[in-house]
Amino acid sequence: GQQLNQSPQSMFIQEGEDVSMNCTSSSIFNTWLWYKQDPGEGPVLLIALYKAGELTSNGRLTAQFGITRKDSFLNISASIPSDVGIYFCAGYMDTGRRALTFGSGTRLQVQP
Amino acid sequence: GAVVSQHPSRVICKSGTSVKIECRSLDFQATTMFWYRQFPKQSLMLMATSNEGSKATYEQGVEKDKFLINHASLTLSTLTVTSAHPEDSSFYICSAREKRETPQFFGPGTRLTVL
Numbered sequence: 372g373q374q375l376n377q378s379p380q381s382m383f384i385q386e387g388e389d390v391s392m393n394c395t396s397s398s399i400f401n402t403w404l405w406y407k408q409d410p411g412e413g414p415v416l417l418i419a420l421y422k423a424g425e426l427t428s429n430g431r432l433t434a435q436f437g438i439t440r441k442d443s444f445l446n447i448s449a450s451i452p453s454d455v456g457i458y459f460c461a462g463y464m465d466t467g468r469r470a471l472t473f474g475s476g477t478r479l480q481v482q483p
Numbered sequence: 484g485a486v487v488s489q490h491p492s493r494v495i496c497k498s499g500t501s502v503k504i505e506c507r508s509l510d511f512q513a514t515t516m517f518w519y520r521q522f523p524k525q526s527l528m529l530m531a532t533s534n535e536g537s538k539a540t541y542e543q544g545v546e547k548d549k550f551l552i553n554h555a556s557l558t559l560s561t562l563t564v565t566s567a568h569p570e571d572s573s574f575y576i577c578s579a580r581e582k583r584e585t586p587q588f589f590g591p592g593t594r595l596t597v598l
Contacts, residue, residue: 401584402584402586404586404587406589411574411592411594412591412592413487413489413576413578413589413590413591413592414527414576414589415589416485416586416587416588416589419586459526459527461587463584469515469532469540469583470517470529470532471517471529471587473526473527474526475525475526476525476526478524
């Protein structure tokens with residue numbers, strides 16, 4: 372089962388607003404990844420984080436690898452309509468499991 | 484870079500037939516490929532992990548004989564849904580990565596509908 376708690380589950384915001392979502396776990400992660408999925412498409416990688424405390428930006432997106440290695444957040448600034456989609460956090464756990472563990476996703480809707 | 488293609492994007496088949504889905508890494512060599520299934524409004528559910536040249540590792544509850552996975556080269560993996568039934572209808576997504584603990588890059592998905 373999933374071992375990542377992602378919140379919020381969904382958000383409905385006005386264009387121009389900033390957005391924040393996060394993932395937490397009771398387990399330690401070595402890598403955090405944030406993906407965006409559009410309807411009927413596969414997830415697209417947005418940001419990859421490899422070290423505790425790392426803060427990385429990709430345009431209007433900023434993500435951080437939590438210092439405890441058990442959490443990560445993603446911020447989107449000045450949202451636009453094309454930001455609509457489902458955002459997933461994912462990570463490689465410290466247990467050595469080969470596959471990614473996924474969060475349950477945050478569904479973002481942006482009102483123009 | 485890091486492009487993964489998947490074919491077909493959409494398939495409709497009759498109950499009892501088998502369907503093959505291909506996943507290719509176009510610009511990198513994927514030592515490991517993954518197959519996921521996604522139900523509407525849900526997260527991705529890992530079905531199996533495959534390393535090139537070796538047998539796939541299936542997640543608990545996934546039938547090996549029903550979902551045959553072949554990872555014959557560093558750029559190609561195939562998933563065959565054998566004797567498909569309506570309950571196999573779903574969105575199947577593959578992903579590939581070059582090395583351990585590097586990001587997985589996803590294909591665009593295949594929508595399977597079994598009538």
